[in-house]
Amino acid sequence: MGVGTELERFFAASRLRASDYGEHYVALWDCLEQASTGGKRVRPALVLAAFTGLGGTDLSLATTVAVSFELLHTAFVIHDDVIDRDLARRGVANVAGRFIERAIAHGAVSTQADTWAATAAILAGDLALSEAHRALAMLPVERELRGRLLDLLDRAVFVSAAGELADVTNTTSKEPLSVEQVVFTLEQKTAVYSFEAPLQAGAVLAGAGVEAINVLGQFGRLIGVAFQLTDDILGVFGDPAKTGKSVVSDLREGKQTALIAHAGTTAAWPDIAPFIGRADLSEEEGAEVKERLRDCGALDAAEELARSHAERAVAALDTRSIPEALRSHLTTLAGTAVNRTR
Amino acid sequence: MGVGTELERFFAASRLRASDYGEHYVALWDCLEQASTGGKRVRPALVLAAFTGLGGTDLSLATTVAVSFELLHTAFVIHDDVIDRDLARRGVANVAGRFIERAIAHGAVSTQADTWAATAAILAGDLALSEAHRALAMLPVERELRGRLLDLLDRAVFVSAAGELADVTNTTSKEPLSVEQVVFTLEQKTAVYSFEAPLQAGAVLAGAGVEAINVLGQFGRLIGVAFQLTDDILGVFGDPAKTGKSVVSDLREGKQTALIAHAGTTAAWPDIAPFIGRADLSEEEGAEVKERLRDCGALDAAEELARSHAERAVAALDTRSIPEALRSHLTTLAGTAVNRTR
Missing domain, CATH: 1.10.600.10 (Farnesyl Diphosphate Synthase)
Known part of the structure; x- marks a missing residue:
């Protein structure tokens, strides 16, 4: 299973789990998945290059480590966008951008919409950061x-x-x-x-x-x-x-x-x-x-x-x-x- | 070693480590430590109560788990304050409040000061959240x-x-x-x-x-x-x-x-x-x-x-x-x- 597949499974499972908590939380996980795709996956490629290049063989372990670094990157990118007050990345609405639209569609006034956006982006980063840690913490190695x-x-x-x-x-x-x-x-x-x-x-x-x-x-x-x-x-x-x-x-x-x-x-x-x-x-x-x-x-x-x-x-x-x-x-x-x- | 001592040691070590990266980063760790003190330490008390009440004996393990939940709380409180745009907690300047003062003392104009504050608070929460995960991940148990x-x-x-x-x-x-x-x-x-x-x-x-x-x-x-x-x-x-x-x-x-x-x-x-x-x-x-x-x-x-x-x-x-x-x-x-x- 490659990095892309492992990430897809994680997001599918999280979305399912989020559905117990309402549509906004499912939307938050959608945004998080979007934030983790579209990049070049440089960090996973480096993990795998060093691993295989130095004789590593158990690719499932390396894939999980690669996923961890990709999610760390996702977390940093999302929180960096909050700091820079950016609403888009690579020309596409980011977590905050999408939650502003969502808030307005739900009748929020503009200051409320800003709060929805900041909340969603801060939480999305926290969730990605948490999973980056968890992936390594659960790794079946000594x-x-x-x-x-x-x-x-x-x-x-x-x-x-x-x-x-x-x-x-x-x-x-x-x-x-x-x-x-x-x-x-x-x-x-x-x-x-x-x-x-x-x-x-x-x-x-x-x-x-x-x-x-x-x-x-x-x-x-x-x-x-x-x-x-x-x-x-x-x-x-x-x-x-x-x-x-x-x-x-x-x-x-x-x-x-x-x-x-x-x-x-x-x-x-x-x-x-x-x-x-x-x-x-x-x-x-x-x-x-x-x-x-x-x-x-x-x-x-x-x-x-x-x-x-x-x-x-x-x-x-x-x-x-x-x-x-x-x-x-x-x-x-x-x-x-x-x-x-x- | 109690929860307070374990937290003090963690923050002392982190401050020392931060000193390689300049005074602002040391100040960030100071703020993070302040955010983790002053509360009632309800969560650590619950971990320890359940642990000892159910026959647990190795208090050093329970203390580390207690520290993990206290840092999780610290992370949530800090990020919650960012969302609510609060600059103080319990009547004392919080991470953002202290970094606004710091920014102004360093000649920042007001929009820059806001960015210093948001950056410091988001990062402080990320660091606390990371350590909450790390404490459990490193726990010497099966x-x-x-x-x-x-x-x-x-x-x-x-x-x-x-x-x-x-x-x-x-x-x-x-x-x-x-x-x-x-x-x-x-x-x-x-x-x-x-x-x-x-x-x-x-x-x-x-x-x-x-x-x-x-x-x-x-x-x-x-x-x-x-x-x-x-x-x-x-x-x-x-x-x-x-x-x-x-x-x-x-x-x-x-x-x-x-x-x-x-x-x-x-x-x-x-x-x-x-x-x-x-x-x-x-x-x-x-x-x-x-x-x-x-x-x-x-x-x-x-x-x-x-x-x-x-x-x-x-x-x-x-x-x-x-x-x-x-x-x-x-x-x-x-x-x-x-x-x-x-």
Whole structure:
């Protein structure tokens, strides 16, 4: 049974169970299932790649671990949307968006509809987070192994929360962050739970040695940062039709990216700073800021930073503890981190 | 090591760990610890009462289970405050309240401060929820027993989420709910996770038989409802100096209580309905509504309902499977549920 099937079964069972508590709760589970589909299932793929690449054979165990990390991701995405007050993701109404419509259809006034939406999204995230823990807790493996997997999950939650908080508190900073601070935040907020922990969990479950586990952790952090640096570049310089987001949204939000961090170290900064974090930034002003970010060398610097992280990630794999097939697979992945079309 | 000590150790370790990620994250853990103290630790007391009352001896295991349910409660309280947009609890600034002050001290403008607050509170709840799961998952007991404890936790999360959602969606209802609907929501939102599950977890851990576990579940649901019905009565008719909340806040919010449900079945309803859910309800109007709720018999009916639930809870204990000492302890508890001074 693959990850998709295991998730489908979980949601079908939960919906059935929810039907004892009324239509709104069933709708909440529908929204949660929707939130867990449509993504690229990167984390399950990493768990399974490390597991099979390091000689693991019991795929049913690995699938459950993969499901755990996918649900952790679902929980974070849903709660992140609450924090950002987003009502859609990938162009589709998210949990909050759907519950606002639902509330209005049930005669709620607008403040009530907002409360329905926040409630549904917070609870949906809590339910996904709970199942992420439960999947590992119920894993039929010996105590020591389960403990190590639970420690990886615990670290993923702990560090991601630190990163999510830093991401928000950073936005208030009057000065641009240093490039190091930006990288550190990306590592915390995304690289650990999305790359490092899934790879290490697959390796631990396969019974890999300490060195392989450490190397995969290092690879995961570096490649996770490379992915995020590239995402941030595409967020401003990408094609909105491909990225699904407006090129001005990060600028309006004042998001602290490597682009901004680099620009902050250049003579062009006084001409860029006034536009960053302005909610009313126009498309024309956005285009002008892009021009300046390019001219001052910030785009090149950010691209180079992403590339160097991907290279260091690949270099880390150059050890006997990583079998050739796994190395080759992860090297290809590293390429896709930075070579995405604008 | 008692529940308080185990929690203190967990928070001390977490704070130390958080210090690698900056002062805001340490402050978040401080807030989380504050949120977990100051309450009455009802749930841990129930776990331990059932455990020792049914012959359990290894208190270190029971303490960890008790910690799990206390952290589950902390998580729910924190997320509930986000949903209700509350900035204080028991007269003290809560996670959001403290992070708003923190944001402003760091130069945030007001919308940014709101985001700091929501972020900190959502993450603090996620961290508490995660540890609630982790405590049980790491419990050094055999697989089957751990599975049963995890199932109780899972049910507690699942049913509470249903109740929390119903509580919010009910507020939009134009018609008063039926008394049965009110009781069903109280059972879901509070009785299951606060009374039923902790009692049953203590019993399961003590190795109790099926009958004792079922009886404690029944007692827990009934007494949990009795407590909540009484809380709702005190929310309107209690002494604000003792309850710590304004007597008009539930009325302004349009909270669907047994008082309102009963009033909705009487001829007095058209004279009460216009005042319920009005955010601008004055203290004088509140006093008038109280008078009408009393005159129409809603106060008596709600008190009688609470009393009958407490009586049925005590009656359920009348079985050989519940040892005398435990029965006596729980009967005293049942008395405190309904005999609280206004």
